[in-house]
Amino acid sequence: ETGVTQTPRHLVMGMTNKKSLKCEQHLGHNAMYWYKQSAKKPLELMFVYNFKEQTENNSVPSRFSPECPNSSHLFLHLHTLQPEDSALYLCASSHSGGKTYEQYFGPGTRLTVT
Amino acid sequence: RKEVEQDPGPFNVPEGATVAFNCTYSNSASQSFFWYRQDCRKEPKLLMSVYSSGNEDGRFTAQLNRASQYISLLIRDSKLSDSATYLCVVVTYGNNRLAFGKGNQVVVIP
Numbered sequence: 001e002t003g004v005t006q007t008p009r010h011l012v013m014g015m016t017n018k019k020s021l022k023c024e025q026h027l028g029h030n031a032m033y034w035y036k037q038s039a040k041k042p043l044e045l046m047f048v049y050n051f052k053e054q055t056e057n058n059s060v061p062s063r064f065s066p067e068c069p070n071s072s073h074l075f076l077h078l079h080t081l082q083p084e085d086s087a088l089y090l091c092a093s094s095h096s097g098g099k100t101y102e103q104y105f106g107p108g109t110r111l112t113v114t
Numbered sequence: 115r116k117e118v119e120q121d122p123g124p125f126n127v128p129e130g131a132t133v134a135f136n137c138t139y140s141n142s143a144s145q146s147f148f149w150y151r152q153d154c155r156k157e158p159k160l161l162m163s164v165y166s167s168g169n170e171d172g173r174f175t176a177q178l179n180r181a182s183q184y185i186s187l188l189i190r191d192s193k194l195s196d197s198a199t200y201l202c203v204v205v206t207y208g209n210n211r212l213a214f215g216k217g218n219q220v221v222v223i224p
Contacts, residue, residue, distance in 0.1 A: 040216070045211055101203070
């Protein structure tokens with residue numbers, strides 16, 4: 001596999017469910033990101049990991065819990081979500097340092113909370 | 115004021131025509147600027163960086179105006195495959211994160 005992959009591609013969950021989103025990058029990058037893309041809104045950065053360490057949490061509610069076991073894998077654990085959390089969740093990766101602007105995105109998980 | 119602002123459009127462009135659109139940014143300390151492209155129901159991809167002196171990549175020309183705090187993208191000889199949303203991205207060193215605009219939607223019409 002190449003690039004950045006995400007699973008599942010689509011997810012429908014109830015407000016009481018617990019689910020996890022998975023991201024994997026095959027590019028040798030050291031930084032990974034979670035973004036949220038809602039309709040009519042810009043991409044919102046949620047979390048940043050550099051060399052497996054979380055370096056940014058952009059005031060994300062605790063019902064979203066990231067996990068980065070190594071530089072190639074990133075998870076987003078979801079529990080007790082709200083309908084307004086329905087959105088496209090995009091994972092991205094990049095080199096650390098001066099080239100963080102060149103981010104490679106996965107295809108996203110389209111999440112619907114019912 | 116939003117950090118990065120774009121007119122979402124859509125910009126309907128006849129095939130072969132030229133289209134241009136701007137993006138304004140609010141933080142004068144912003145230092146790096148980029149255009150990403152996002153096709154319908156796909157992920158964003160880096161299109162090009164924007165340099166202070168302006169730069170060109172084939173039919174695409176990007177310009178930066180620091181005094182007025184905006185960047186622009188011009189597409190010449192539009193192709194049907196240019197239909198996409200073009201996302202303006204601004205980076206401010208110090209926080210080193212990408213700030214995205216909502217995007218300019220371009221629809222090239224045959």
